[in-house]
Amino acid sequence: MTTNSTSQLDAIAALEDAGLRITEQRRQIVAAINRKNGGFTAEELATELANEFEGVGRATVYRTLKLLVEANVICKLALPDGTPMYSASRVEHHHHSVCVSCGAVEEFRDATVERVLRSLAREIDGDIIGHRMEFYIRCGACRIAATG
Amino acid sequence: MTTNSTSQLDAIAALEDAGLRITEQRRQIVAAINRKNGGFTAEELATELANEFEGVGRATVYRTLKLLVEANVICKLALPDGTPMYSASRVEHHHHSVCVSCGAVEEFRDATVERVLRSLAREIDGDIIGHRMEFYIRCGACRIAATG
């Protein structure tokens, strides 16, 4: 699986493309994100990176997350109660399902979703600028764990 | 238009149905919400009610908003950056469009949306517990204002 290293290169490239500097801190943040599998919180990441050798400051973590969201390298999503979660972004345009039990995040594209968006564009009085769509699930693994 | 008085009665009834007490503060909060047209923030509501005669405490405002969300009397939605917004709920199950320019919130039901949800339920490995869907728009009025 080369997904991680590819994503990492993309993330750094995206920052460069935006005319931003590649610092040791940003490298560390990108590396830490690539080590993640599901979603993660900003504070979690900050705590993690604060403890390492030549750690990264909390403010820098937040600043960099914002840059990465703007660069479409990661996504910022929300739990049902609005708690923010971040997740590495692998697919071009997509939506997410979040397991409310284990926090696993899956990305998916769905043609039907895009069709709805177009149909709604006609119904809504105004221009659609963007949207947010998240599915809250209990994933297969968690269902089995709960049943067993 | 009897929408407001009807909603207000529903809100109080919903609290009663949940076995909760009808206090002067809760009445005031419900009344203030019914005076709103678009979306509003918790802090906005708290400030508003803090200044009135026999005002309502900030903690009570937050507590009551939570109860009203649970009772489906109001909805908690999120702006693109995640900033929470509340909005009185008039339709049974619906989604929202938020004008990022003026903050107006519209509710809508769409059969297509429900169809997508069912189609996704089959694709996703796990049980769909809930979802969130918001459209960010520039409403007709704001478009005209910007153009003119």
Added chain:
DNA sequence: CGCTATATGATACTTAGTATCAATATTCTT
């Protein structure tokens, strides 16, 4: 290599919301 703009980090602040707990008010019971 040196300069300059960019980035960092410590600190303090803001916003959104929750926890605590004594004082108070509602509703039930009679």
Added chain:
DNA sequence: AAGAATATTGATACTAAGTATCATATAGCG
């Protein structure tokens, strides 16, 4: 209608998520 039992309130203090400030450090261009 009074009193008891229980829910609610509000002041305060706290957490979580994020932003502003600004002196110091460093990337990367020339």
